[in-house]
Amino acid sequence: MAAAARTALITGASSGIGRALAGEFARHDWNLILTARRGGRLEELAGQLRGEHGVTVTCLPADLADPAAPRHLFDTVQGRGLQVDALVNNAGYGVPGPYHKTDWADQQAFLQVLVMAVAELTHHFLPAMVERRQGWILNVASLNALLPCSPGQSLYAGAKAFAVSLTQTIAAEVGQHGVLASSLCPGLTYSEFHDVTGTREQVSQVPRSQWLDAETVAAAGYAALMRGDLVCVPGRTPRLMALAAQLLPRATMVRLMARQSARFRRLD
Numbered sequence: 001m002a003a004a005a006r007t008a009l010i011t012g013a014s015s016g017i018g019r020a021l022a023g024e025f026a027r028h029d030w031n032l033i034l035t036a037r038r039g040g041r042l043e044e045l046a047g048q049l050r051g052e053h054g055v056t057v058t059c060l061p062a063d064l065a066d067p068a069a070p071r072h073l074f075d076t077v078q079g080r081g082l083q084v085d086a087l088v089n090n091a092g093y094g095v096p097g098p099y100h101k102t103d104w105a106d107q108q109a110f111l112q113v114l115v116m117a118v119a120e121l122t123h124h125f126l127p128a129m130v131e132r133r134q135g136w137i138l139n140v141a142s143l144n145a146l147l148p149c150s151p152g153q154s155l156y157a158g159a160k161a162f163a164v165s166l167t168q169t170i171a172a173e174v175g176q177h178g179v180l181a182s183s184l185c186p187g188l189t190y191s192e193f194h195d196v197t198g199t200r201e202q203v204s205q206v207p208r209s210q211w212l213d214a215e216t217v218a219a220a221g222y223a224a225l226m227r228g229d230l231v232c233v234p235g236r237t238p239r240l241m242a243l244a245a246q247l248l249p250r251a252t253m254v255r256l257m258a259r260q261s262a263r264f265r266r267l268d
């Protein structure tokens with residue numbers, strides 16, 4: 001199939017890594033279906049990408065915290081006769097503060113967006129990829145998925161570890177049917193994430209050398225997906241941290257994470 005005929009559905013495309021991934025796919029001649037809550041932002045990006053790359057872009061605003069949203073999104077895509085060749089589960093954020101001080105409603109919405117929507121969208125779009133014997137699933141996880149915990153964003157590491165595990169399971173189950181699956185595990189990346197999560201002040205103390213821009217992360221993720229790499233960790237410092245997590249005793253890593261988080265996250 002010619003690359004120009006392929007379509008990628010990208011969640012969380014209104015800013016940061018999702019927006020950069022939309023640019024990266026468009027640069028490689030993919031048509032796009034973009035979703036996020038801020039429809040105005042999606043339309044503005046769609047206009048830019050149509051103009052720069054001549055690709056077709058469809059915007060379908062949705063709030064993935066709504067449990068009905070993944071099914072509705074799938075039905076809308078089907079109803080418009082669109083084919084999804086690549087699914088990019090990227091939408092995400094963090095709930096700040098220690099677990100016992102957070103509201104359950106916030107945690108529930110978080111799990112809906114980062115776990116349930118990822119699982120359900122994948123479940124809806126995967127069968128047609130298997131049938132066509134061609135498809136791509138990119139789950140934007142986090143370096144945190146490869147570390148033992150995320151103090152100050154309690155469920156984040158677990159939710160992202162879920163995304164990595166699901167990716168690997170899909171690769172094991174349907175890799176032989178032509179479906180490539182990758183999880184992208186970035187460390188600190190310039191985006192709106194830390195403003196939304198309320199940790200901008202703390203994380204701005206982390207040296208600039210340890211940050212990546214969203215475009216670099218997106219380019220690494222796209223290349224990894226096309227190669228079928230199971231896990232992609234862009235950047236030297238995040239890769240060293242992932243390696244340390246494999247080599248050091250778990251209790252040592254948990255202590256290190258607690259110390260690090262006390263400096264850069266809200267633990268009180």
Ligand SMILES: NC(=O)c1ccc[n+]([C@@H]2O[C@H](COP(=O)([O-])OP(=O)(O)OC[C@H]3O[C@@H](n4cnc5c(N)ncnc54)[C@H](OP(=O)(O)O)[C@@H]3O)[C@@H](O)[C@H]2O)c1
Binds near residue numbers: 062063189190
């Ligand atoms: N930035 C980092 O340091 C970093 C590091 C590792 C992993 N990540 C992961 O990278 C992914 C992208 O984050 P980012 O850094 O690019 O942050 P961002 O700039 O804040 O982008 C997050 C995207 O998710 C969308 N989103 C949030 N809640 C949503 C909801 N309820 N329904 C639909 N869409 C929703 C946002 O769109 P709307 O607000 O318009 O809905 C936005 O497009 C996330 O999964 C994040 O966990 C980020």
